[in-house]
Amino acid sequence: MYLFVDRLQVNLYPTLSVPCRVDDQLRVPRGTQRAIGALMLTTPSGSDRHYTMDFAQFCDRYTKDPVFADWLKPSHDDIINLATGDNWKGQGPFPMG
Numbered sequence: 001m002y003l004f005v006d007r008l009q010v011n012l013y014p015t016l017s018v019p020c021r022v023d024d025q026l027r028v029p030r031g032t033q034r035a036i037g038a039l040m041l042t043t044p045s046g047s048d049r050h051y052t053m054d055f056a057q058f059c060d061r062y063t064k065d066p067v068f069a070d071w072l073k074p075s076h077d078d079i080i081n082l083a084t085g086d087n088w089k090g091q092g093p094f095p096m097g
Contacts (some may be wrong), residue, residue: 025078036071 028036040052053061061068 025082026075028075032071039068039071 037052040058041050042053042057043050062072063069
């Protein structure tokens with residue numbers, strides 16, 4: 001059953017919007033990771049050496065290409081939810097008192 005759900009998420013992940021448990025946040029299925037990696041390649045297929053986009057190119061594409069941004073939207077939403085949602089109580093990473 002889990003394998004079926006994982007494959008379903010790979011196919012639907014960019015458009016899937018279901019509530020997730022706290023421990024599911026920032027989970028990126030391996031198929032989605034591979035797809036994002038493929039989208040980040042900047043060399044033509046079949047080249048001897050492959051290069052990926054640098055951070056500036058990534059930021060530019062993330063803000064200008066809605067298809068690329070859709071692949072990263074679930075992680076973006078998870079980060080926003082962790083920072084502003086009910087799961088975070090405002091404590092810092094180290095005890096301050």
